[in-house]
Each structure stands twice: as structure tokens, then as C-alpha cells.
Amino acid sequence: MADIGARIGRWVTVEMLIAFAVLVTAPFWIEAVGLYQYLGVEVLIWMIYALGFNLLLGYTGKPSFGHGAYFGIGAYAFGLAQHHVMTNIWLGIAFAILAAGVAGAMVATFISHRRGIYFALMTIAFGQVFWFTAVKWHAVTGGEDGLQNIPRPDVFSISLKENEALYYFALVFFCIVVIALWRLIHSPFGKVIKAIKQNEMRAGFIGYNVRLFKFLVFTISAGIAGLAGGLFAMAQGSAYPDVMSLQVSGLVVMMTLIGGGFVSFWGPVLGTIIFFVARDILGALTETWLLWYGLMFIVVVLFKPEGLAGIWQDLTRSRRSRKESVEASPLPSLRR
């Protein structure tokens, strides 16, 4: 067991290698399947966002309906750092993560002792406060139009002006986030947050400081959202309040759930791909694609809350273990 293979396996899994391989080659085939380079950048950014979000929703069982706020704060922080401090990519990214993390930590101090629906409601309230501030505080955020002309600074004198270059830059962060989250989830810390999801009160009785763990998870998740937001500001060349609204915050919840964030690490990644492919394919067919996407979401919640990853697991598992998975439902009721 203690051989080198197992030690590497703690950090990188086969699934990760497959995912990385697919994503590394994506710019070479994405146009061949009728999509475009920029979509790849956007998908990667939202994957990072959704993976960070799933730490909160899927692993700790705490829904946040205002997570767009931290994504937006990251984007604004990146833009403001470029405009007012200096044009440097690392500074911008650091600012984005830090600002969103600090905002998340601030909110977490208010809500980390809340449970159940109250937690969800408070995340909406705080999300709205940030969104509202972004819309109204013209002097800093530029109001509804947002910050314009955010540059894409060079990385070690490599230009990111091309979408392919930005794609690989984002991919590096994606890999870091995937590996870091995987380690975090399979560490003692990860065990505790899963215990909190199963039964918060019992986790507290065992002696874990539930409040502290929820605080940390929320802050980390917000920080990752900030990273994604910073990259998004670069991709779009602007930062605007729309991404902070309740609807767009809800999209990340939907992506995570449809993909199967409750049962699989890769759920959010799948969900993001489905969302963007649905947006581009359904969107080309009909203007009302959100209607169909919403209906799809309802069907998933009703019939297969485990999402796509859950369906995949059902198909690949043997009959015996399928029975077990039914008995251990993905999100056991939190009501005692």
C-alpha cells in the first residue's frame, strides 16, 4: 500500500489525468465539433467556480444562492487592481482571490451558525447586498455598465490576447484547483465537512467546531469563486453586476446539481459543460432555451437529484452496490 503509486494517487487520480488530457487537447478539436475557442475559456472559468461552489453545496450540504457575489467581487477586484494599482496579472489574480475571500469570510462570520433554510436565506440577503452595491456605487464599479477595458496582461512576456493562450492560463488554475480540492476533500478536514452534511448537530456533539468548519468552507469557496471571477474579468475584458444577480447565482446551483455535485467530485464539471453546450445548441435553435433548461432542471430535481453523475454511477455499478446506494441516499435528511 505504501508504495510510490499510492502516494501519487493521493494527489492525482486517473479521472483527473483523463480530464486534464481532454482539456489540454480541447483547443485542437473544439472548432472541429462546431464550437469556438472562447467557449472553452468560459467553460473552464465556470468549472472552477462550480467546483469551489460544490465544496459548499455538495460536500458540506449548505446551499448558497448568492455565490455570484464573490464571483463578481473577484472580477471587480481584478479590474480595479489593473486600473488603479498596476497592470500585472499576478497582482490582479491575488487581489481577486483575496477580495472575494475577505468578503466571504465577512459574510461567513454572520451566517456560519445558521442552519438549514435560514442559512440559504441569509446567503441570498448578503448576495443581494453585494449585487445592489455593485449596481449603485458608480464611482467604483461603474454602475450597470460595469468596469470597461480591463486588460489581459502578459504572463512572463507571453501575450494572453489570443483566447487559446488565455485558455491554457485558465487551465493551469483549473488543475491547481482540482488537485487542491481533491486533497482537501480527502483529508481529515474533508471528513469533518461530510459529517456536517450528514448531521450538523451530531458533528457538533462529537466535538468538532462546526461553526469554524462552516466558516472555513464558505471562505474557501468564496475565494475560489473570486479566482474564477478574476479570470472572467480578463476573458470578458470587463466586470459587470449582472453576474452577481440572483438569477446568475442560481445558474451555478443548477449546474452543480444537474451534473451531480451531491454524489461526485466531477459533478460540477459535467454540469458546467452541459449548461454551456445547452446554451449554445438550444440557444441556436430557440430564444427560449432558458425555459427548456429550467424544465430540465426541474426534472432532474424530481427524478434524479443525484444528477448525471448519479445516473453514471447507477449504470456502472453492479446490482448489489446499486441497492446500497439507494439505501444511503446522497443527502440524508438533515432533520435529525
Added chain:
Amino acid sequence: MDFIIGLLPFIVNGLSLGLLFALIALGFMLIIGVMELINLAHGSLFALGAYLAMVVISPHVPWLGAFGSWYLGLPIVLRYVLAIVLAPALVAVVGMVLEVCLRPTYGKDPLYGLLLTFGAAMVLEESIRVVWGSAEQMLQVPPVLVGPFLFGGMIYSKYQFFASAFAIFIIVLVWLFLERTPYGAIIKAGAHDSEMVRALGINLTRLRLFVFGFGTALAAIAGIIMSPIWGLRPHVGVDAVIPAFLIITLGGVGSFWGAVVAGVLVGLAVGITAGFASEWSLLSMYLLLIAVVTIRARGLFGKKSILEA
């Protein structure tokens, strides 16, 4: 003293806004109480009510033919009253369909119900966009209710007073229904302990269906009254559902007067801040919520409930 008088119009504005907020929150609260469900689609049903009322008041449907032109010849007051009765009834049917869809989520984590209604909100809003378009629409009101009037040297809007009076009327009606009828007693008992109510031999399935219909009908009424003030666009649902859940959290889950008091409080906070910084007026309600809930975890009048589990 001058300061107070200068503030008076804002206080009046705030009060009337607060009463309307309370009206939105009431239906929301009934559903939370009995179903233990946060209905995020409440705002979209609010918008749907207003759109349906618009259709009832001035239908632009060519195939109605002679009946259509006869109908449009009727006095607007009559059509308006018809809309206030008919549109909520139609929305109640939509609400009941939603309740039937929600049934598989009962007994599971409350998160699933929340997510489902979130999806429903999206579907409803998009459907409104498909049928009526994204542009801002107008809900016609009887001319009697439009226009300003003077009182004590200040100009007030007639419609605002009508809306407040109507909101009070509905709030009192709901209160009487809950307190003075056997059905109200069942609903209150259901909110307290639905398992026990079932054990007493009351059909819980039907009770939930009925409460959901009733709650969504209230949302529709609020939408009809509110839309001449707020304007009518598909997006308006979000503007309505957020104050509603805010008021419920502030007032405390499951408390009738909590919802009314919190509604008025939020309205006053928004109205008075509008006097000083109109741009930021809506922010005050979030800050009020955060301030109150930080001190009193269950809101002003809240009791321990299943939603905290």
C-alpha cells in the same frame, strides 16, 4: 417639527409600500408554515397574476370577435373587479399544479423543494417572456383611482391610498379566515405540527394543495395591486420574492403579525431612506434584516421551526 413634516410624504410612502410588502409576504408565509417550503416561485406567480389581470382587463385576442368588442365596451371598473377575482383564481390553479409537482420532495431534505421552486421560478419567468415579451407593459386601472390629490399642502397619489386600503382589507380578511373559521384552525394546526393534523384524520394532501393554491392566489392579488406602481416586466418577480422572504425571515417564520409588522417595518425603512438617499433605499431592507437577525436569530416573532433543522 419642519423636519418631521418634510419627512411625512416619505413615511406615507413607506407605510403603503410596507402594507403591500406584507401582502406579498402573507401568501409566502402560509406556504412556509404548512408546507415547510420556501417557495422561490412566489415572485413569478406574483408577476403571472399581474399579467393575467392585464389580459382580463384589456384582452387583445382577435378570435374573440364580437364578444371581444362587447367585452371591451364594458366599464373598466367592472373589468378591473373581474380581473381581481379571475386572475388570482387562475394563478391558484397554476400554484396547485406546482404543488402536485412538489409532492415527490416531501419528506426529503427541504433543500430539494427549494431547488425545485427555483427551477419553477425560472420556467414561469421565461414562459411570461415567451407569451408577453420582455418589454414593459401597462396594467390599466380605473381612471377613478388615477391622479393626485392634495392633503395638508402635500400631494399624494390616489392609487397609493387605494392600494394601501386594499392591502389592509386583504390582510384583515386573511386574518379573519385564519382566526375565525374552522379551515383557518386546520391551517394553523398544520403549520404547528402537520403529522399530528394527519393523525387527527384530516386529509393532509388536500390541505397542502389548498394552502398552496390560497398562498399563490394571494401572491397574484399582490401582483395586481402592485404592478401599476412597480411596472410590469417578466423580471418583476425577483423584486417581489426577495422582500417577501426578507420579511418572513425578519418577522419570524410562522407568525402572522410578525409578517405584517416586518412588512411595514421594511416598507418604512425603504420609504424613509428614500428621503435621504433615494439611490440606496432598497439597500436599507437588507441591512435591517442583517441587523435584526444577527441579534434575534429567529426574527422578531419567530418560534423554533423545522426549517432550522
